[in-house]
Amino acid sequence: MSNTKDRTIQISEPVTGKEELDALSVPLETGWLTQGPKVKEFEYEFANKHSTKYAFATTSCTTSLHLALSSIGIRPGDEVIVPAFTWVSTANVVVYCGAKPVFVDVRADTYNIDVEKIKDNISFKTKAIIPVHLFGLCADMDEIKSSLPRNVKVIEDAACAVGASYKSRMSGSLGDFGAFSFHPRKIITTGEGGMLTTNDINLAEKAEILRNHGASISEEKRHLGAKPYLLPDFDVLGYNYRMTDLQGAVGLAQLNKLDNFLTERKKWARWYLDEISDIPWIKLPHFSQEFDHSWQAFVVVINEDNSPLSRNEIMEKLLEAGISTRPGTHAVSNLGYYREKFSTKKSDFPVATMLENCSLALPLHNKMEAEDFEYISKIIHSI
């Protein structure tokens, strides 16, 4: 095997094909393009898969999170706890509600919120927490819940955790709400798209209304009902966060592939864990039998104390060899908007800051072949 590749190994690539194309023909032929029967079927199957009573398809995980906070009634003056190391929208949605995100540092081994540090950040204003199942590893939900007062609502940011589980319980069923992403870098995709899950009928009713402009009657019921003169009431300020039936149809086709995607991801994640375990300057991601990781991303940490090159130089070397990598994610607490608005300081989030600087996502997706993984291992070993 040579040290160059004739194509770049992407950090992530969606797997779509004939099944998705065929699925799209149904809404295109029937003309039902907005939220309709395909979205309903997708929601039903998704809820089944994640052991929840309700699932609502949305335009993204970000809008699902916003819907969750709005349904709970988060408003100005409230505080919501979020991990410092995550995608920016986990915190943005709190600001959309006029509330304050309270950042808590994460653990260096799991990259998830550090439960030990939650207690110090709870105040009488704390109304909710958004634990993130980062890269597909569930946050320690039992420990998180037992560290909170009973009135604090728990919203899982399960953007990366479709099909993941925690102590044999599915992601999305572990809190008051679960929010998932179908962005193409995630495990299954609808282009853009998201899902909100819950087991609570009261929260479900609120979320369903808020997703559809705050309308008291859904478009579908109105369209199919026998009273064409009926207009919905709008008693609350809602949003248009509905998914299209085109996306619903693609989502169903993708959901049929989920088990195979997960099996392959697990196989290759374990392969990486074994194959590059001999490299002293790479710290491998946490692996535990109790947490069934969905491996949305395989994120390692470069120990710059003993590595031959810095994290960024390693990323450049890999790119030269045709291997695309990314930093894990952001220390959101350190981003300009949050520093400016909430006077956050880097020094309060040392682990998130270290992870932002030293984490590295290696390619792991369902379009990769054995030779791609072997090639990546060879190049890393040659550094």
Ligand SMILES: Cc1ncc(COP(=O)(O)O)c(C=O)c1O
């Ligand atoms: C942890 C986390 N939360 C939220 C999101 C937002 O998802 P979406 O792009 O579907 O809004 C992402 C996307 O990368 C994410 O990684």
